[in-house]
């Protein structure tokens with residue numbers, strides 16, 4: 001990959017990571033405390049749903065954060081934009097659409113075909 005492109009993705013990924021860490025706080029202790037203070041069962045139930053949602057949201061966010069960090073690490077290592085499966089370069093257009101992708105479109109497509117075949 002060209003230096004100019006690497007620089008572009010590095011800046012893009014760093015910005016993304018910063019934006020991600022500036023989002024809503026994932027403060028579960030707070031949520032648990034509120035739940036315990038609610039005597040009404042209906043409120044408690046909806047509180048639990050909200051907490052589950054918050055956990056789900058934060059897990060997804062953490063997962064994405066890790067993917068971005070890995071991509072930034074790859075840029076440092078000089079392996080960014082190389083498909084983990086076949087070792088070919090991933091198309092720039094694909095990386096621009098999905099900067100944290102680790103596979104070229106061919107490998108991704110065949111993986112998805114396998115996933116569908118096993119009924120997931």
Ligand SMILES: [Zn+2]
Pocket residue numbers: 083084085086087088103104105106107108
């Ligand atoms: Zn590939």
